Amino acid sequence: MTNNIQNWRQELNELVETRTRQLKESNDNLKIEVLQRRDIEKERKHLTEDLKISNTELEQFAYTVSHDLKSPLITVKGFLWMMKKDILNGDSSKINKDMERISKAVDKMQTLLTDVLEMSRVGRKQEEYENVKVVDLAYDVIELLSGPIAEKCVNVKVLRSDSGVAYVDRGRMRTVLQNLIENAIKFMGDQTESYVEIGSREDKGEIVYYVRDNGIGIDQRYQDRVFGLFDKLDTEAEGTGFGLALVKKIIETHGGRIWVESEGKGKGSTFCFVIAPKKGG
């Protein structure tokens, strides 16, 4: 009798132990699954967020494009109409100038279309990534821009360093530097001792590439707007306001970010960007 009870007890204990072990196991599995699901959920949220952002960007793009492309059309139609009236009234005083306006508006249309096309290609065309010394690309650009650099007597300095290697598309990155350096020269103002410096520095574990000038500077209030598609601060200045929007898009497809530092008008500007360290970087 006592023996029997003891046996049962033993059996029961074993059963409880096995059950506990099984429970613990499935508990552990559950925990892992919960964690996995949480990761998946996070990933899903991330993707949705990304999608939302690119949707908004696309909407903004369509909005800007439709308006900026419509503008030259309005000019062409408007001046044709006015010329017709003038001709009917035997007034030919404005014809030449008006024809010039129409012709320029058509050119503008052409430029805008080319710009839009180029913009839409960034990130779609198969980009070729490799390890590149970003600052060194400046030498190609300087050669390309040797004309304006000489004309404006700009002192261009390249500060090389061994740390600035990034995993990028070489051609795209050259476009970035070209636009930044072109702008630095273009928005120099009446500066007599104008300089442009291209270099990199380390900041909180990141490598920040920069193009600095001592030109007309950018008011703090408008430092975000300069990156907008077809956004210019000065209507008189040459250009369509496309360059920095393209630059921003390129930097972003490289997983990086770009910003401008300027104390304000007349204080020069420094355009800075970082590139996300991808594999190989």
Add this chain to the structure above:
Amino acid sequence: MIERELLGEPLDILLIEDDPDHAEMIKRSLGQHNVANRICHLSDGEAALNYLFKRGYYKDRNGNAHPHVILLDLRLPKVDGLTVLKNIKEDEDLRKIPVVVITTSAADKDINAAYGNYVNSYLVKPVDFDKFSEMLENLGFYWLAWNHSPWE
């Protein structure tokens, strides 16, 4: 309108438009309707606000205190047109000036925002110029309203 001209009092229009060709079109069109007495043309939102609020470059501006009507484009450099409108309509004094938005945008978003900020009229620049001219002609309403302008 004609009375005004006889009295020799000019009608002051503030035109805020960044596209020089469009500005020229608007000026000529207004000239045709014999309404454009004096047009002050500014090409960005910041300059417009400085002018209206007599700040910055226009701090010591003399002459007419306020334009009689404001023609405002929406897509402007520096400060956009909606912000300019908002600033005008939030000002006790300036809000009395009729503001006519003249823009390429027919987007609901812009129209709603403009009316939400108490715009007086909203015109979409058409590719059809007859229409444009006609629209400006219809603005005659404001030239008449100006007869009873609150500052006189």
